[in-house]
Amino acid sequence: MNTPPPKIAPDNVRFAAILLAAIGLGVGAVVFFFNPATHAFYPVCQFHRLTGLNCPGCGMTRALYALLHGNFSAALRDNALFVMALGALGMRGAWFEWNKFYGRSSGGFFLVKFLWPLLSVALVFTILRNLPAFAFLSP
Numbered sequence: 759m760n761t762p763p764p765k766i767a768p769d770n771v772r773f774a775a776i777l778l779a780a781i782g783l784g785v786g787a788v789v790f791f792f793n794p795a796t797h798a799f800y801p802v803c804q805f806h807r808l809t810g811l812n813c814p815g816c817g818m819t820r821a822l823y824a825l826l827h828g829n830f831s832a833a834l835r836d837n838a839l840f841v842m843a844l845g846a847l848g849m850r851g852a853w854f855e856w857n858k859f860y861g862r863s864s865g866g867f868f869l870v871k872f873l874w875p876l877l878s879v880a881l882v883f884t885i886l887r888n889l890p891a892f893a894f895l896s897p
């Protein structure tokens with residue numbers, strides 16, 4: 759017997775969106791005012807600490823700091839995947855809202871069909887940034 763999953767009430771979605779936006783703004787404010795390169799209270803990447811290798815997220819906080827201060831090239835140097843993912847997320851959001859505005863269905867904001875391609879890109883990025891020939895991808 760297959761029962762459909764419970765529907766999420768629109769009020770809960772709105773609350774989650776507001777909560778996520780508030781968290782995002784709070785994190786953005788902290789990163790904007792406290793440079794991750796000079797303040798030690800930021801969490802250390804445990805993967806990097808244990809292995810000495812860069813994970814796909816290494817350099818992300820520094821990239822966010824650089825982006826928030828308008829230094830796009832430094833952000834790309836710190837974590838190109840993060841910068842590209844932010845751009846892709848923004849384009850996806852714009853596409854989603856565009857379709858919603860014109861009453862067309864875009865399926866949903868996070869489509870499952872994008873999961874494996876995104877994970878594959880993150881895996882390739884992780885491998886490349888740890889190779890000496892692609893050291894420019896390391897923070």
Ligand SMILES: [Zn+2]
Nearest residue numbers: 803813815816
């Ligand atoms: Zn890391």
